[in-house]
Amino acid sequence: MTRMHKENNLSKNQQIIFDLIDKSPEPLKAYTILYNVQKKGINAPPQVYRALDKLVEIGKIHKIESKNAFVACKNSDCEISKATAFSICESCEMVDEISDVKLSKYLSSFNHKKGMKFKRFNLEFFGLCKKCK
Amino acid sequence: MTRMHKENNLSKNQQIIFDLIDKSPEPLKAYTILYNVQKKGINAPPQVYRALDKLVEIGKIHKIESKNAFVACKNSDCEISKATAFSICESCEMVDEISDVKLSKYLSSFNHKKGMKFKRFNLEFFGLCKKCK
């Protein structure tokens, strides 16, 4: 009768995968995650993708769309997971979550001329980080 | 001695694929494109991806990262392909390129605290379009 590991409200697989992403200094791809958790009994892609989907849904992690990779949320477990912004170094691949209240407010209140009301946005900036330029 | 079709500076395959994307009311995926151009002699994925890469590079099309799909640029063949913004309907999947000078200027002049100078950004807004809400 194994117990689910529900510290933080996460299930066992979710916790294992979140911990891995949270410790990583860089975004992790799904199959990199898979290779790294096989020793913990997570054997197949659907197990990884299901945990990732859930973690994204509850704002513990974000997907970097341009890289198909995942990072842990750095904004107090992301109340603002509906308003994400990242800076991405094109040389070393480093990704940093941007938490800038003015930027976030500016974009959250942006309304499209064509009558669309936005619920969510994702912004990705690209350039060279301090080290690489 | 077939000639390349160089109206607009595009090669034959690039022109065929651009025309298809440009006529489409919605973003097209690479393999949808492939199926639609097989009758024109483009048979294999690399042919499609190479043309797509080039068209993205020269700003004739943009990739919608969250959908792995491509749309034609609507901003005068995109002088601003380094500063893209889209509105995406989560219901009907419609994608619209946003050309808002103020938004573009605001984001282009945004500088990250951590000393990174940005060259390019991509912004994706999600919500419900006028029809779907």
Add this chain to the structure above:
DNA sequence: TACATACTGTTATATTATAACAATTCTAAC
């Protein structure tokens, strides 16, 4: 206890994208 919901494990397969190599066409310079 018993039911609904969420999570897990598993196999197979779908979808998206690139590597590698040989051949052709284009462009610009001579």
Add this chain to the structure above:
DNA sequence: GTTAGAATTGTTATAATATAACAGTATGTA
């Protein structure tokens, strides 16, 4: 016009990313 380099093409194979489908287990609430 020849020639050389760059860009484009055609082709086969395969890598990388993601989901369908189904059976079983755990959890939480009535």
